[in-house]
Amino acid sequence: MSTPPPQYQNQPYGYAQPQPQPPRGPQPGAALRMVKAALVVLAIFGGLGYYVWQYNTSPTGGKAKAEASASAAAAEAKTHDPEVGDCVKVADPQGEPLPTVVDCGSSEAE
Helix, strand or coil: CCCCCCCCCCCCCCCCCCCCCCCCCCCCCHHHHHHHHHHHHHHHHHHHHHHHHHHHHCCCCCHHHHHHHHHHHHHHHHHCCCCCCCEEEEECCCCCCEEEEECCCCCCCC
């Protein structure tokens, strides 16, 4: 005994063709959702903009801190680069000697 073929050739057995939906008007609250989404986007971009502005203009952080760190590193490097006539203190003279420029009147000068 065989079973009858499905009602529609392109549909599995027992499923009906979908019916077209009539066009609907605007969803209630759609404008409110759009306003909320716009506020979220503005808040994100506003916060990011404020962070970038603060990073570049703050005298105690961000760009100023990076410049101060670079300046301190340059000053530190200068203390380990003696010139002719400078008084130095040598750390670890037996291993890797590290000369440090010191005041010639100090007891550390060698």
